Amino acid sequence: MDAKVAEKLLQLLSTDDRFRKQFVDDPAKALEKVGHKDEDGLEPFAACSRVQNLASKEVIAGAHNELMDMLTAGLALTTPQLDAGDSNDPLRTLK
Secondary structure (H helix, E strand, C coil): CCCHHHHHHHHCCCCCEEEHHHHCHHHHHHHCCCCHHHHHCHHHHHHHHHCCCCCCCCHHHHHHHHHHHHCCCCCCCCCCCCCCCCCCCCEEEEE
């Protein structure tokens, strides 16, 4: 993902309640809003990013650098999980 797009995504996820709701309801549309174009075939990222309980703004802000690294380094088979599950680790990943 382009670094500018990833930065805007994380900024909005850590500050904007309206955007956070849109990200949960329609991640593809939310990604489009921050400037992501599906030219890279990242539509599956939008589908697997569906969460019902998004991590808090504070957790996302606190994990900013790690999330930026994941989003901009090429996800391959690792997708950051932004949901607030039972784990204490805000950066749980699926492999």
